[in-house]
Amino acid sequence: AGIAYAEHGHLPLFHYLATRRAGAGRTVPVVVADGQVIADSTDIVAWADAHRPGALLPPEPAEALALEDDFDRQLGPATRRWAYFHLLPNREAIATMASVVPRWELAALRVTRPLAVGFLRRGLKIDADGVERSRGKIDETFARVGERLRDGRRYLTGDRFTVADLTFASLATPVLLPPEHPMPMPMIEMFPPEARGQIDRWRTSAAGKHALRMYAEHRRLA
Secondary structure (H helix, E strand, C coil): CCCCCCCCCCCCCHHHHHHHHHHHCCCCCCCEECCCCEEHHHHHHHHHHHHHHHCCCCCHHHHHHHHHHHHHHHHHHHHHHHHHHHHHHCCCHHHHHHHHHCCCHHCCCHHHHHHHHHHHHHHCCCCCHHHHHHHHHHHHHHHHHHHHHHHCCCCCCCCCHHHHHHHHHHHHHHHHHHCCCCCCCCHHHHHHHHHHHHHHHHHCCCCHHHHHHHHHHHHCCC
């Protein structure tokens, strides 16, 4: 929406201190601006769109918001779980993603790594059964998005970029690794071989190509 911002990254679990200090709960993202604390993705989109009307919400937003809600509930948890399952054993991958957090958090992670990883695994149900269910949900969501794109449309709703495209591309990031992502991302080589093959399949699907194109054409680096 063309709004200048400064982003502060934190490690999972360690982020609770920052969000509580900001006046929010445990979830991220959180936007603090003009005396407001906005702590829900949908509310953040509405706040951003109010600064530049039409940037993210179409005149009739019901369909776009329904897609956003579906992606939030189904795709987001699945891609996070799938990526964490494959990356948590790789110290180099975790260090890459953590390179933008406060130094004390990184130092604390080195000391508490087994405990922190255990909390993440339990909290996100990161195990073999959970990751297989997540792969299925990702496949299902990508298939539905691909079916929606079969008529040649460039965007998921209407004729321009909306919150639906934004949310799909953002939540697909852990399994597509778009090069335009502004934060440090693990390289595909950091995943085990079988996971790399799955990433390639998702990238070359109609839905994957759509998400990667959204990054290439619409991600404005600040």
